[in-house]
Structure formats: C-alpha cells, structure tokens
Amino acid sequence: MRIWVFLSFLVFAHLVVKAQETSLIHSKTVFDSFENPVNTAFVPEVSNKYAVSFLLSSFSTQLRFKGDIEPSLKAFIFNRDSIKGGPLLGANKQNELTGNVNYYLAMFKLFKSIKYQREIGASIQFRNIGNALVPNSTFAFLDSYKNFNSPYADVFNSTALNQSFWQFGLTYRENYNEKLAFGAKLSFLSGATYHQIDIKESAIRLLTKGYEAYFNGSYQSNLGTDSVEIKNLLPNFKNPGMAITLGSSYAFKNGMYVTAHLKDLGFIRWNKNAVSSTFSDTLTPTKIDTLIPNGNIRTNLNRMIATGAHLGKFTSFLPAHLQIAASKEFGLYKPVFVATQYFDGRGTQLALVNNFRTGAFNFALNAQYDKPNGLQFGGLVMLQSLTTELYLGSEKLLPSYYFTKGMLNKDANIGRSPTQMNIFMGLNIKFGRKVQSDGMADFIDGLNDAETGFVYRLSNKERKAVRKEAAKNTKKANKRRN
Secondary structure, three states, rough: OOHHHHHHHHHEEEOOOOOOOHHHHOOOHHHHHHOOOOOOOOOOOEEEEEEEEEEEEEEEEEEEOOOHHHHHHHHHHHOOOOOOOOHHHOOEEEEEEEEEEEEEEEEEEEEEEEEHHHHHHHEEEEEEEEEEEEEHHHHHHHHHHHHOOOOOOOOOOEEEEEEEEEEEEEEEEEEEEEEEEEEEEEEEEEEEEEEEEEEEEEEEEEEEOOOOEEEEEEEOOOOOOOOOOOHOOOOOOOOOOEEEEEEOOOEEOOOOEEEEEEEEEEEEEEEEOOOEEEEEEOOOOOOOOOOOOOOOHHHHHHHHHOOOEOOOOOEEEOOOOEEEEEOOOOOOEEEOOOOOOOOOOOOEEEEEEEEEEOOOOOEEEEEEEEEEEEEEEEEEEEEOOOEEEHHHHHHOOOHHHHHHHHHHHHOOOOOOOOOEEEEEEEEEEEEEEOOOOOOOOOOOOOOOOOOOOHHHOOOOOHHHHHHHHHHHHHHHHHHHHH
16 A cells, blocks of 8 residues: 555545444354354254354444545545545644454354363454544645645644454363353464554645645555555465453353453564654655646655665554453343453443344344444344354444435435444354254264174174184185085
8 A cells, every 4th residue: 555545535444443243242153252252152952063154254344434524535435526625724633534344254163062062163354453543634635735825734644554464263162160161262363464654743835836745754564665465465474473362251140141351462573574664854746737736746755755764573463452241131132231441542332232032033232332432323133043143233323324325325414423334244054963962962873873883893703703704605605616
C-alpha cells in the first residue's frame, strides 16, 4: 500500500479493531469454542463426533467512521462521488476511521471423549487490527491543494495503523471435575502486512505555481512503500509470531455458568527487511495539471521515506483483553452478561445478550455499551440442530440498517453519526457417530460381534487351529487328485 493511499480515506477499508461477536458467547457454536476455548461445541450423549467447516466457517465485518467527512465518504461508497473536503477546512477536526474483518477459512473440532468432555480443534483464520485518525484538512488536500489560500499548519497530522495476519490455532478443553473446566488456544501467527504512520507536524504553502508541503513524522512497514499485492496476503514463514488464549469456567449448583478468558496475548516478529523511517522535509511537487491536480506528491513522499529509512526487525503486539461472561437458562430464555476489559486504552465494554430458543431456532437481542460507541443494539437469528449451525446477525442493528438503506437508495443523508455497519455469519456441520457413554450408547463397537479379533487370531491356539484346518484341506485335495 503506497504511503499516499495510506494517508487517504481508503485507509478505513483496511483498518480494524478487534470486534466481539457478543451474540454468540455461550452459544455452544463451533465459532464460540474457538474464540473462547473453554466453551464447548458439543453436547454429551447427543452430539456427533466431528464438527467441520470450510470457506463458509465464519465471517464478520465491521465499518465505522465518525467525523465531518462522513457524508462525503458515504457519497463515495454509495455513488462513487469524489471526496469533497474543501468545505470542511473551517473546523479542522479529526475523523475516526475504523473497520473489522475476522474470517475463519476453516475449522475442525473433535469430541475426543465424554469423560472430562475433552475437545480438540484446529483452525485457519485471517485477521486485521488497526486504527486511524485523519483531519479534515487532509481530505481537503485530497480534493485539491487550491483549497488552501494561505499557509496552513497541521494539514496532514495523522496517526494510522494497519496490521493483518494469518492465525493457525490449536484448541484444547477439558473438565477438571463436574464444575470446573479449563481451555486454551495456542496459535502460530504469520504476519501479512504492517503499516504504521505518525505525522506529528505538517504544513502547506502555495507558490506562484504549485505548492510546497512540510512533513515531520515516522513510518514503519514490512513492505516499505510498495503496494500490497495478492502474494503479500498469502501465508508465509517470513514474519512469525505466537499467541495464546487461556480460559476457565465454573458451573454453579443453581445452573449459572461463568467463564473467564485472557485473550489474544501474542506478538509478531517482522523480518529483517522491514522498513523503519523518520522524516522531516519540505517537498515541492511538480507535474501539476488537470489530470494530476496535486502533482507527483506520491513519488516525493516515497523518496522522502526512503531517504531516512533503515532495514531491521521489529515486534508488534496483539491487543490482549480480559473477558468474563455469565449465563443461566430459564426454560426457553437464556440471558448472558458479558464484560470485556481491553488493555490497549479502549476501556471496558458491557453487554447483555437475551437468547430465546424455540425448537431448532435461536433468536438473540443484545445491548452493549462502551465509551466510543455508546449504547448499541444487536441481534442474531440461528438455526442450531444436532448436525448444523447456520447463523446471521449484527452487533449494530440500527446503524447497519440505515447504512444498507442508504447504499440501496444511493442516499448519503440516511442515518446518523457515527456511520456504522456490522454483519457476521457462519455455517458449521457436525457428522460422525454420536459420542455417548456405554449406558446411553446406541451402538458399541464389538458388542455381539460374530468374528474373532485380529490379536486373538495371532494366538498359538488360533494358529494351530488354522494349520490343522489347512492340513485337512490339503489331504482332501490330494485324495481327489489320486
């Protein structure tokens, strides 16, 4: 991804904050058992032995932007209109641009045994993590440098981070006793892309022909200033990392089920060819014309970064967080309370999920609160039978509805600030023989088996009987020949 594109509004399409599919916590889905490894994906005595999904395992995406640029960004998304940043210069406020993509390419789960309810799983997952703050003046410049009639400071002052990686996870859980259980997810990480920029000082001044722009800040990327290509997004061993999630659960006598997870404690070690650069320079772009209104500023930025760059390894970290959840069933109704504490400055998120089950269908309505987003409402519709899990939901129902309505009607004025859209879906299949105890089993291997075992056939007694039978057959054959 080129530095100029990274500075532009397109950053929102690649940036991520770790989203929680709150509606699926304590849902006994395969997804929940991978995100929260102490939670079970199987029900003893009735569940099949294997759970598997591929390509359609689980997918979630979230988009959020807040600031004066919202109407213009929505007009671009809905109608491909150009960004109109000039009118925003009067109040040079920051715009928050965030998003989320969390995709399980494949999941496999094995119900190992009823005793201790052991479950083993493996998964392949692709994730992004990031955040961005971009001022109105940057969008005004993207519109045209001519929006600045006089010298202007802090034009490009922005911070942005984009980190994407593959996660190959192994999970294990078991009951310690009838009440207490433990689970863990150990993941090997394969870093795909990393871009971070921090522009602390900047300014622009018009010249007789063109303009000059000042930049002071830092930049770090595993790709330098190169564009992101498909090959960069494929798994590799160039940027290894590790992550762990630990969980514990306790089942009370009154039916309450409580879980606690320390999640995403991990790092990625980016290779020796990663670029780190500090810069402080004034650029005077050329080749300014009607086709390229701002001239060759991209090329100049790339050169500036290359001048102050050095190659070397560095380490990035995942945003670890602590999550506690409690639930209890009341017939067809099951409420789930969830509290999540982030360690990266995002504070605390509180949520209440209301599950209503009828037959094989589960309907959930949830309310969640955190400081950046305020109070949000979400929902879920899920078909959950002994062999199939199919679900569709959103953690931000009303904003997602207005975003979709605006997109269908091509109307950027529909909806309120902040602009948000969230959707998640998944499909999992369970197959194989049911895992049951002997007293409940529909079928027990070897019971009433008419054949003898392989080991038994290798015993001396069995071998003698076989040789004796062979000798009789040989004697009969010789008599027929005579």
